[in-house]
Amino acid sequence: MSQLNIVATLKIKPEFRGxxxxxxxxxxxxxxxxxxxxxxxxxxxxxxPDVYIVIETWVSKQAINNHNLTPHFKAFASFAKDHTEKLDICIAKQVL
Structure with a gap:
């Protein structure tokens, strides 16, 4: 499988900017x-200023799976769950 891209768009709650x-x-x-x-x-x-876009490129789905198990990602995901107004995640592969 070729590399994969992730585009995650978050709208954070303004009171949690810091x-x-x-x-x-x-x-x-x-x-x-x-x-x-x-x-x-x-x-x-x-x-x-409350909308953030994370753009990621990974060598494989397994690399993404490994990333999702890291302490820094788990801490982020746990915090974001209760402190965002909206979260959209798209995993895509390049076609051209």
């Missing part, structure tokens, strides 16, 4: 060190 900065920083830094991670970046909407 807390998200800390958890996003750890998530990105630790994820970029993982075996199988090609790209892991955090973007912020220029129209809404």
């Amino acid at each position: 807390a998200f900065q800390t958890i996003f920083k750890k998530l990105v830094e630790e994820s970029q060190k993982e075996i199988g991670c090609i790209r892991y970046e955090l973007n912020q909407s220029i129209d809404d």
Whole structure:
């Protein structure tokens, strides 16, 4: 299987901006060190400061599965569950 891309869009609750900065920083830094991670970046909407887009590229589905088991991802997912207004995740493969 070829590499896979993930685009995760989160709308955070404004009262948790500061807390998200800390958890996003750890998530990105630790994820970029993982075996199988090609790209892991955090973007912020220029129209809404509470909307963040995480763009990831992984070598395989197994690399994504391994990532989802890491302590930094689990901590992020647990926090995001109760502190976001909306979360959309799309896993895609490049076709062209």
